[in-house]
Amino acid sequence: MSDEEALRQLFQAAHDDVVDDGFTRSVMQRVELLRRRRRLVLGSAAAVGAAVAVPALWQVVQTLAVAVPWAHLTSVFAFNMTVLCVSAAALWLLSISAEA
């Protein structure tokens, strides 16, 4: 028997597929935990972002209303639009994190 043949014979049985004895289920449980953790992190990030953005934008609108009185109506409209956009962005982020 040649060296190569001897080695091939030695390793022939080494390429044995292992039967799934619940391994896949364990992995998927850990994957699910990972997904939940990601969702929580993204959701928290969205909430923090909204909490920071809304007061800051409100401040800008107030300043604008004082500085340019005739722009009051415009600024109210702008504020409403801003709140709408921020809420939409937060909802979008939450929906992404829910899918992830």
Next chain:
Amino acid sequence: MTAPLSDTELIARVVAAGDARAFEQLVLRHQGVVRGFLRHLTAEADDVAQETFLSAYRRLAHFRGDSKFSTWLIAIAYNEMRQMHRRGTQQSKVVSALRLEAPNSSAEVPVEVHDLPKMLAWLPEEERAALLLSYAYGYSHSEIALVTGLPVGTVKSKLNRAKARILERMRMNGTVSQHV
């Protein structure tokens, strides 16, 4: 009846839509090879295999398809195992990974197969992995280089050294002739 989805299609589903079922299919399809490979290298094969699939899940978007998905997984598995050994939290032990049915195996399997874990125990980790990938899994030198992170030339020299050592052991055991 619909044909089963290919690895590439399943990966696309996981990456695009976070499809957990698609990832489950990938795990189901490849767990045998990954665990089989690791069982020849470490006693903590299943722990390392779990970390491998979690790591693959995190990095799936980075899989470019340059190699087969199974090769990519084996490369992650090998790195995870080395990291685990480096951290020193686990002891590296070669275990008898051959799942041979004890009562009937001696009649059906060549005698020298039983000696594989002992033979491999004589080799350093990199040589053991290279030899396994080459002879048990039929990997090319470049694929072994991809898995181990070694240059192709180094892989060749490690394989030659490992072969020489194994053959020496086999000659001592009388499983190959002295004058081959």
